[in-house]
Amino acid sequence: MKRLAWPLGMLAALLLVNLIFTDHFFQIEIKDGHLYGSLIDIFRFGAPLILVALGMTLVIATSGIDLSVGSVVAISGAMACLQISSLTSQDSIGGVLGAVGIALGLAIALGVGNGVLVSVIGIQPIIATLILMVAGRGLAQLITDGQIITINSDPYKLIGGGYWLTLPFGIIIVAAVLALTAFITRRLALGLLIESVGGNAEASRLSGIRSRGILIVVYAFCALCAGIAGLMISSNVSSADGNNAGLWIELDAILAVVIGGTSLAGGRFSLSGTVLGALIIQTLTTTIYSIGVPPETTLLFKALVVTIVCLLQSPAFRAKVFRQRRRPAPPAVAADEKVTVRT
Amino acid sequence: MTLLKKIIALVAVGVLATACGGGDAETGATTGATSGGGDSTITMGFAQVGAESGWRTANTKSVQESAKAAGIDLKFSDAQQKQENQIKAIRSYIQQKVDVIAFSPVVESGWDTVLMEAKNANIPVILTDRAVDSADTSLYKTFLGSDFVEEGKKAGQWLVEQYASETGDVNIVELQGTTGSAPANDRKSGFAEVIKADPKFKVIASQSGDFTRAKGKEVMDAFLKANPDIDVLYAHNDDMGLGAIEAIEGAGKVPGKDIKIITVDAVKDGMQALADGKINFIVECSPLLGPQLMDLAKKVLAGETVPDRVVTEETTFTQEQAKTALPTRQY
Numbered sequence: 226m227k228r229l230a231w232p233l234g235m236l237a238a239l240l241l242v243n244l245i246f247t248d249h250f251f252q253i254e255i256k257d258g259h260l261y262g263s264l265i266d267i268f269r270f271g272a273p274l275i276l277v278a279l280g281m282t283l284v285i286a287t288s289g290i291d292l293s294v295g296s297v298v299a300i301s302g303a304m305a306c307l308q309i310s311s312l313t314s315q316d317s318i319g320g321v322l323g324a325v326g327i328a329l330g331l332a333i334a335l336g337v338g339n340g341v342l343v344s345v346i347g348i349q350p351i352i353a354t355l356i357l358m359v360a361g362r363g364l365a366q367l368i369t370d371g372q373i374i375t376i377n378s379d380p381y382k383l384i385g386g387g388y389w390l391t392l393p394f395g396i397i398i399v400a401a402v403l404a405l406t407a408f409i410t411r412r413l414a415l416g417l418l419i420e421s422v423g424g425n426a427e428a429s430r431l432s433g434i435r436s437r438g439i440l441i442v443v444y445a446f447c448a449l450c451a452g453i454a455g456l457m458i459s460s461n462v463s464s465a466d467g468n469n470a471g472l473w474i475e476l477d478a479i480l481a482v483v484i485g486g487t488s489l490a491g492g493r494f495s496l497s498g499t500v501l502g503a504l505i506i507q508t509l510t511t512t513i514y515s516i517g518v519p520p521e522t523t524l525l526f527k528a529l530v531v532t533i534v535c536l537l538q539s540p541a542f543r544a545k546v547f548r549q550r551r552r553p554a555p556p557a558v559a560a561d562e563k564v565t566v567r568t
Numbered sequence: 569m570t571l572l573k574k575i576i577a578l579v580a581v582g583v584l585a586t587a588c589g590g591g592d593a594e595t596g597a598t599t600g601a602t603s604g605g606g607d608s609t610i611t612m613g614f615a616q617v618g619a620e621s622g623w624r625t626a627n628t629k630s631v632q633e634s635a636k637a638a639g640i641d642l643k644f645s646d647a648q649q650k651q652e653n654q655i656k657a658i659r660s661y662i663q664q665k666v667d668v669i670a671f672s673p674v675v676e677s678g679w680d681t682v683l684m685e686a687k688n689a690n691i692p693v694i695l696t697d698r699a700v701d702s703a704d705t706s707l708y709k710t711f712l713g714s715d716f717v718e719e720g721k722k723a724g725q726w727l728v729e730q731y732a733s734e735t736g737d738v739n740i741v742e743l744q745g746t747t748g749s750a751p752a753n754d755r756k757s758g759f760a761e762v763i764k765a766d767p768k769f770k771v772i773a774s775q776s777g778d779f780t781r782a783k784g785k786e787v788m789d790a791f792l793k794a795n796p797d798i799d800v801l802y803a804h805n806d807d808m809g810l811g812a813i814e815a816i817e818g819a820g821k822v823p824g825k826d827i828k829i830i831t832v833d834a835v836k837d838g839m840q841a842l843a844d845g846k847i848n849f850i851v852e853c854s855p856l857l858g859p860q861l862m863d864l865a866k867k868v869l870a871g872e873t874v875p876d877r878v879v880t881e882e883t884t885f886t887q888e889q890a891k892t893a894l895p896t897r898q899y
Contacts, residue, residue, distance in 0.1 A: 247794050256820045263793040270786050372622045373781075373807070375837050386814065462781040462811050464837075469780045513775075514790030520747045520776040 228486045231537045232501045235484075239508045239530075247515045259388035263511060271507030272395035273298070273385075273454035275500055277474055278481035279406055280447030282499045285482050287423040287443055288491025289343060289350035294451040294478060296361025297332050298471025301452035302459030303368040304328040306376050315378035324381070329452045335361070336448025340441030358475070365467035375464045385457030395457050402450065407496055416494075419443060423491030477506055484534055505534065611641045612865055613661030615671035617698075618649040622835060626899030627672075627697065627855035634858030640865065651675055655682045662689045668865045672697040683707035692868045696861055698750075705876065709868050712861055712878045714853050716751045720758020722851045722884055723802060723830045727769070728762060730828070730848075735768070738799050741791045742774035743784055743812060745804040751853075752776070755804045755832055772798070777808040784811030792819045803831045806838025806850065813846050824848055834885055836897050842890035850890070852882045855899060 243250040243263070253262035277294050284291045308324030309315055335357060342353035387394045410416030421429040422436045430436045454474070459465045483489065484505055485498025509530055518526050536542045612635060619625055628644075635642035643666060645657035651674045661669050662685055669691055673679060679700045686693050687707055695711040702708075731738050740763070745752030756774075763769040773791050777784040784807065791798065792815060801816075803809035809831035813823040823829055823846045831838055834852040841847045857880045867874050885893060 249793060249796070261819070263790070266789050266793065270789070371619045371625060373837070386818075458782055462785055462814060464781055464810075466780060466782070466807075469778070470782065510786075511790050514773075514787050515794040517773055517775075517794075520744055520774070523747075523776070 228495065229498055229501060232484055232486070232498065232505060232534065235530075235534050235537065236501065236505050236508060239505065239512055243508075243512055243515060247512075250515065255391065259391045259393070263515065265393065267504065267507050267511050268396045269393040270511070271503055272393070272399045273457045273471075274474065274477055274481060274507060275399050275503040276402060276450045276454040276457075277471075278478040278485075278499045278503045279403065279496065280450030281475075281478040282482050282485070282487055282494050282496060283406075283410070283419055283443045284350070284447045285423075285479075285487055285489060286419050286491055286494035287440060288426075288489075289423075289440070289444075290479065290489075291339065291354045291444065291447045292351065292475050293335070293339060293354040293357035293361055294447065294454075295471040295474045296358050296365065297335055297448050297451035298455035298458060298474055299365035299465075299467050300335065300361055300368065301328040301332045301455035302470050303365045303374065303465040303467050304331050305381070305456055306374040306459055306465035307368055309376045309378050309381055310374055312378075315376055316380060318380050321378060321380040325384075325456060328456060329449060332448045332452025332455070333445050336445035336451075337441055339448065340444035343444065344437040344440035362467065365470070367467075369465055369467040371467070373464050373466050377463065381460050382463055383460070385460035386463070395461075398453065398457070402453070403496065403500065410496070415439075420492055420494070423493075425492075478503075480531065481506055484531075484538065486538065609639060609641050610668065610865065610869060611643065611664075611666040612862075613643045613645075613658070613664070613666040613669045615645050615647060615654045615657040615661070615669070617654075617672045617674050618646055622899055623833070623853075623855050627857070629898070630856040630858035631670075631696075631861060632858070634862050638859075638862035638866070640862055647674060649674055651678060655679075658682050658686065662686055662691060665689070666691060667869055668692050668694065670694040670696055670861055670865065673700050674698075676701040680704065680707065694861065694864055694868065696857060697855075710864060710874045710876055710878055712857055712864060713880060714882060715879045716754030716853075717758035717761075718879065719832050719851045719853055719882075720755040720760075721762050722758075723755070723832065723849070724759045724762025726849045726851075726884065727800060727802075727830060728766065731769070738769050739795065739797055740769060740771045740800045740802060741788075741795065741798050742771055743777040743787060743801065743803040743808040744774060745776070745779045745808075747776045751832075752779075752804055759802060777803070777811070779805050779807060781807045781811035784808030785815045786811075788812035788815035789818070792816065792821075798827050801827055801829045803829070806831045806833040806835050806841075806847075809847060810837060810841060813841060834897075835899060836894075839885065839890050839894050839897055842885060842887055843894050845887055848887065850885045852884060854880050854882045 250263045253260055253264060255261065281291060281294065305324045305328035308327055309321060312320040314320065339354050339357060342348045343350050383394050385395050389397060410419065418434055418439055421434060422439050426436050455471060458470055481502035482499050484502035485495055487494045487498060509527060513523050513526060614631055616628055617624060619628065632642060632644065643661065647653035647657060654671060654674055658669060658671065659682060669686055673695065676699065680702050683693060683702065684707065693708040695708050697713045699711050742756065744756055772795055775787045777787045784803065788811065801809070801812055803812060809829055813829070816823040816827055821827060829847045830849045831847055832851045832853055834850045838847065838850055842850050860878065860881065864874055864878060
C-alpha cells in the first residue's frame with residue numbers, strides 16, 4: 226500500500242486541479258436512468274485502458290512486453306463489427322454473442338502466437354510482438370476493407386456504451402476481469418509462478434516450473450484483455466476503424482503499468498497500482514479537455530505531468546530531494562532580495 | 569554487382585520495349601505534346617497515395633472512371649502511403665513516356681528531383697488533392713484540390729446566416745482535426761475569420777479530436793460537462809461529428825436541435841445523419857475530382873494555359889438537400 230502512496234497523491238492532485246478550475250466536475254447526477262458526470266466519464270473512457278494495462282502488467286511481470294495490444298484492439302473491434310454487419314438482424318442477441326466470441330477467439334489465437342514466438346522460439350518479446358503490432362493493423366484494415374464499418378446494434382452497443390444498474394457496462398466488465406485476475410494471481414499460485422518466471426526464467430524452469438506454458442498463457446491473457454477493450458472501443462461509437470482504433474494504446478498501457486509501480490525488469494507486479502496508473506492517465510486526458518489546454522501544447526502538458534509522476538515514483542530522486550531539504554535553507558533575506566531586485 | 573546491373577538494365581530495356589511495342593505511349597508522347605492529342609489516345613500516369621480511407625477509395629474510383637469516360641488511357645499505381653513508392657512510380661511513368669503525370673503527394677517536401685526529371689522529359693505534371701512545397705512552381709502545371717480555408721468559411725457563413733436575428737451570445741465548441749495537419753489548420757482559420765466579424769459568436773472550447781469518432785465522442789463528453797450551455801458544434805470532419813452526436817445523446821440533449829452541428833466532408837454516414845436531422849449543415853470536401861482532372865489534362869496537352877490553382881467543385885448540404893442526394897451518394 227505504501228508503494229501506491231505517490232500515484233494516489235498524484236491522482237488527488239489532478240482532481241484538486243479540476244476542483245479549482247472546472248465547474249461541476251464532481252457533480253454526479255442521474256440522467257435517463259444512469260449516472261452522469263465527469264468522474265463517470267473518466268471510468269467509462271478509462272475502462273479499455275485499464276483492461277489493456279491489466280494484461281500488460283502480467284506480461285511485464287514475466288519481464289516481457291507486448292507492443293501488439295493496439296493492433297489486437299483494432300482487429301477484435303473490426304472482426305466483431307464485420308460479423309454483426311452481416312447479420313440479418315443486428316439486434317439478435319445470439320448473433321452478437323457469436324460475433325463477440327469469434328472476435329475474442331481471434332484475439333486469444335493472436336496472443337498464443339505471441340506467446341509461442343517468445344517462449345518456444347525464443348524471440349525477444351519486444352521484437353516478437355512488434356511483428357503483430359505492424360502486421361496487425363494491416364490485418365484490421367484488411368478485415369474492414371480500409372473503410373469504417375458502421376453498425377446499428379443495441380446489444381453490441383451495451384458493451385462499451387451502455388449502462389446496467391445505472392453503471393456504465395464497461396466498468397462492470399473491468400471490475401469482473403480485475404476481480405478474476407486478482408483471485409487467480411493472488412489467491413492461487415499463478416501469480417507467484419509468473420513472478421518467478423519474470424525473476425529468473427532459467428532458475429524457475431530448473432526448479433520445476435513450466436515457464437513456456439506460463440508465458441503462452443500470459444500473452445494469451447494479455448491479448449484477450451486487448452480484445453475485450455477493442456470490443457468496448459468499437460461498441461462505444463458503433464463502428465470499427467481499422468486505422469485508428471487503439472492507436473498508441475500500448476504506450477499508454479505500458480505507462481500505466483510503470484506509474485503503478487510494476488518494475489519493467491519483471492519479477493513483481495501490482496494490479497491495483499496499474500488500475501491507479503490507468504486512472505491517472507485518463508483523468509489527465511479529461512482534465513486537458515475540461516480546463517481547455519490548447520491542443521498544440523497538450524502533449525507537452527502530458528509529458529510534464531508524467532515526468533513529475535515518474536520522478537516522484539523514483540526512490541533515488543526522492544532520497545536526493547529529501548536530503549537537500551534537510552540541509553539548512555539559505556538565509557531568507559537573500560531569497561527576498563533576489564525577488565525584489567528589478568531594473 | 570556488375571551482373572546485377574546488367575540484369576536490371578536488361579529488365580528495364582524489356583519494360584521499355586513492351587511499352588514502345590504498345591505503340592500508344594510513344595506516339596502519344598510525341599504527337600500529344602505538339603498537336604494536343606488529335607486522333608491518338610492520351611496516356612496518363614496517376615500515382616495515388618494509397619487506400620487509407622473511404623474518401624481516398626472514392627477518389628481513386630473517380631479518377632479511374634472519368635479516365636475511361638474521357639477516353640484517356642490511365643496507368644495507375646498505389647504508393648501505400650510511402651513517398652519512395654510514389655517516386656518510383658513517377659520515374660517509371662517518365663520511362664514509359666506517358667503524356668501527362670498526375671499524383672497526390674504523400675508528403676509536401678522532397679519532390680524537386682523527380683519533378684525536374686519529368687520536366688526535362690517534357691511531361692507535364694498535375695498535382696491533385698495535396699500540394700508540394702517546391703519553390704520552383706514551373707515544375708508542375710497546376711494544383712487541383714479542395715480549398716480548406718474556403719470550407720471553413722462556408723461553415724462560418726451558414727452559422728452567421730442562421731443566427732442573424734439572434735441577439736444573445738452564441739456559444740460554439742470546436743472539434744479540430746489532427747493537430748498541425750493542413751485541413752485542421754485551414755478549416756479552423758477560415759471559420760474563425762468569418763465569425764470574428766460579430767462578437768456574439770464565441771468559441772468557448774476547441775480541442776483536437778484527431779479526425780476520429782472515438783476521440784470526437786470523448787472530447788465532446790468533456791465539453792458537455794465543463795460547459796453546460798453549448799449552442800453550436802463545429803467539427804472538422806463528419807466522423808468526429810458522428811462521435812459527438814453520441815455524446816450529446818448520452819447527455820440527454822437532442823443533436824441538431826439543442827445543439828446545432830456543422831461538419832465538413834459529406835461522407836455517406838455523415839449525410840445519413842444530416843438527413844436524419846442530427847447534423848444541421850455539411851460542407852462538402854469532394855474526392856470526385858476525376859472529371860476536372862481529365863479536363864485539365866486535355867487542356868494542358870492542347871497547349872492551353874491553365875490557372876496555377878484549380879479548386880475542386882464542391883457544394884454544401886442542408887438537411888433537405890441531403891435527403892435527395894443520399895440515395896446516389898457514392899462514398
